[in-house]
Amino acid sequence: xxxxxxxxxxxxxxxxxxxxxxxxxxxxxxxxxxxxxxxxxxxxxxxxxxxxxxxxxxxxxxxxxxxxxxxxxxxxxxxxxxxxxxxxxxxxxxxxxxxxxxxxxxxxxxxxxxxxxxxxxxxxxxxxxxxxxxxxxxxxxxxxxxxxxxxxxxxxxxxxxxxxxxxxxxxxxxxxxxxxxxxxxxxxxxxxxxxxxxxxxxxxxxxxxxxxxxxxxxxxxxxxxxxxxxxxxxxxxxxxxxxxxxxxxxxxxxxxxxxxxxxxxxxxxxxxxxxxxxxxxxxxxxxxxxxxxxxxxxxxxxxxxxxxxxxxxxxxxxxxxxxxxxxxxxxxxxxxxxxxxxxxxxxxxxxxxxxxxx
Numbered sequence: 001x002x003x004x005x006x007x008x009x010x011x012x013x014x015x016x017x018x019x020x021x022x023x024x025x026x027x028x029x030x031x032x033x034x035x036x037x038x039x040x041x042x043x044x045x046x047x048x049x050x051x052x053x054x055x056x057x058x059x060x061x062x063x064x065x066x067x068x069x070x071x072x073x074x075x076x077x078x079x080x081x082x083x084x085x086x087x088x089x090x091x092x093x094x095x096x097x098x099x100x101x102x103x104x105x106x107x108x109x110x111x112x113x114x115x116x117x118x119x120x121x122x123x124x125x126x127x128x129x130x131x132x133x134x135x136x137x138x139x140x141x142x143x144x145x146x147x148x149x150x151x152x153x154x155x156x157x158x159x160x161x162x163x164x165x166x167x168x169x170x171x172x173x174x175x176x177x178x179x180x181x182x183x184x185x186x187x188x189x190x191x192x193x194x195x196x197x198x199x200x201x202x203x204x205x206x207x208x209x210x211x212x213x214x215x216x217x218x219x220x221x222x223x224x225x226x227x228x229x230x231x232x233x234x235x236x237x238x239x240x241x242x243x244x245x246x247x248x249x250x251x252x253x254x255x256x257x258x259x260x261x262x263x264x265x266x267x268x269x270x271x272x273x274x275x276x277x278x279x280x281x282x283x284x285x286x287x288x289x290x291x292x293x294x295x296x297x298x299x300x301x302x303x304x305x306x307x308x309x310x311x312x313x314x315x316x317x318x319x320x321x322x323x324x325x326x327x328x329x330x331x332x333x334x335x336x337x338x339x340x341x342x343x344x345x346x347x348x349x350x351x352x353x354x355x356x357x358x
Contacts (some may be wrong), residue, residue, distance in 0.1 A: 010110045031241055040168045042128040043152040043161065046137070047188075047307040048148050050168050053120050058118055058146075060103045060125035062302035067126055067161065068139035069095065070305055070338040072169055077118045090347065092340025094330050103140065105299060120146055122168075126161060126304065153303055155224050155311070159183045182308050185330065186228065189315045192322045193230045202318055204231035205257035205282070206300065212260075212267045212277070213247050216300075220244070225299045225307045231259065231315035237329070249276055259318065260288040263300055268354060290354035291315070295339060309334040317357065327352075 037049045067074045073094040082099040083091065100114050103123065112115065115123075117175035125145075127136060129152050135252075149168060151161045159179035166175015204226050204240045208214040215235045216222035220243035223233045234255040235245060247255075253276075260282040262268040268290040271277045282288045291299040298310030305309040309331055316325040328348055335343045343351075 013354060026066065038168075040149065040164070042149045042164065043047045043157065044127075044134045044137070044150045045133065048141075048147050048149055049147070052170075054121045054169050056118065058103075058123045059102065059116060059122055060148075061127065063304035064126040066149075066296060066302060066304040067151075067158075067165065069175075070340075071162065071174055072171060073167060073340060075169070083295055090335065090341055090343070091144075091293040092207045093282060094340075095322060096201055115144070115146075122146065123148045124151065125149065126151045126166065142327060153220070155186065155228055155307060158305060159309065163352070167246065175319065178305075178337060181334070182305070185308060185312050188325070189228065189230070189311055193315070193319070196230060196322055199233070200231050202254070202258035203232050203234040203256060204259045204261060204318070205234045205252065207260055207262040207267065207271075208244070208264070210264050210267050212245060212262060212264070212271060213249070215247050215250070216244055221303045222300045225310045225314060226261065228311045229317075229346065230319050253279060258282060258287060261299055261314070262288065262290050263297060265290060266295065286358040289356065292351040292355050294351060305338055313355065317355075354358035 019131070033336060038053055039047050040050045042048055055075055057068055057072065057076055059080060060070055060079050062080045065076065065079050065317040069079075069091070073092065076094075076097060078098040078100040079104055080100060082097070083095065088095055093345045100118065102126075123140070125133070125148060127133070128334050129150055133150060137148045137150045140146075149165070152158075153161070157181050161178040161320065162175045162182070163172075164175075167180075169175075206215050206223055206226060208216070208222070218233050218236050222243060226233055234257040235247065258281060260271075260280070262271065268288075270287065272283065277283050278287075280288075291297050292313065294303060296304075298306060298313055300307070312325060312330050312334075313327050316323045316327050331348060331351070334344045335341050
């Protein structure tokens with residue numbers, strides 16, 4: 001969904017630039033435009049000429065913002081959507097940056113002024129890398145003269161994304177360190193799941209939104225963390241086309257999942273008292289949980305590096321005997337490395353309050 005907002009808006013940005021008669025190329029004279037440049041190959045196979053000294057980076061959407069903050073917080077010009085005050089308490093110094101919006105705004109009006117005012121050396125887009133998105137990145141780059149790096153946002157691709165971005169920004173060691181952390185933890189989970197038969201993997205329902213009746217079909221980026229953690233998405237490929245689907249209460253009662261992962265705190269509080277939801281096995285047995293929320297939810301949205309600690313948490317929750325992971329220690333390590341914040345025990349307790357089984 002974020003990719004759709006981001007890339008549809010990119011078209012509008014290009015059209016407005018063209019309408020204004022502004023040329024492509026590097027005629028803006030922005031920082032880095034005259035510096036020695038390097039050719040970088042991005043995840044779509046494009047060769048992008050990146051300034052030798054990139055000091056100002058504009059994130060095309062929320063996934064890029066998270067990755068950039070984790071790697072070079074001082075160079076991130078702002079957030080697509082500014083984190084809330086509670087979220088900022090879980091982020092390190094420099095997180096209190098302005099909201100920039102998408103490369104184009106959520107409402108469809110191109111956020112041209114924000115891009116121009118920020119004067120970036122580089123735009124980074126992390127998400128899908130198929131032909132449509134390649135074409136859009138090319139058009140934005142040609143119209144603005146600002147190089148656009150298109151990087152892969154899938155969980156399995158995040159190590160390569162960190163390595164590529166680290167090299168493009170001149171912080172290869174930092175990119176390698178974060179890539180190695182992701183690889184180690186995802187590999188540990190995957191290897192231990194090899195001993196778990198499919199029949200022993202619990203049926204999981206991802207309850208999205210304020211009613212809990214929005215979910216995601218098999219293969220959607222929204223359930224990547226569920227899949228990687230060894231859960232079976234109970235929705236499967238049912239309920240029509242598209243990544244996100246609306247589920248009726250009757251369908252959910254028929255699915256009767258073993259575990260429910262809720263994403264909205266308000267819904268989670270109501271669910272436990274709702275007589276219909278209380279009929280579900282997961283609610284009856286206390287296996288309905290709220291994904292930890294701050295500074296960014298550990299599951300689903302935004303589809304960025306925040307989901308890596310979500311995989312670790314959820315894998316331990318679903319398969320405790322096999323995983324044997326110290327989630328508290330992993331979370332403290334993750335927040336230190338990726339959010340530049342030392343989690344206190346009180347903060348960690350708050351994060352995990354509704355995120356465990358009885």
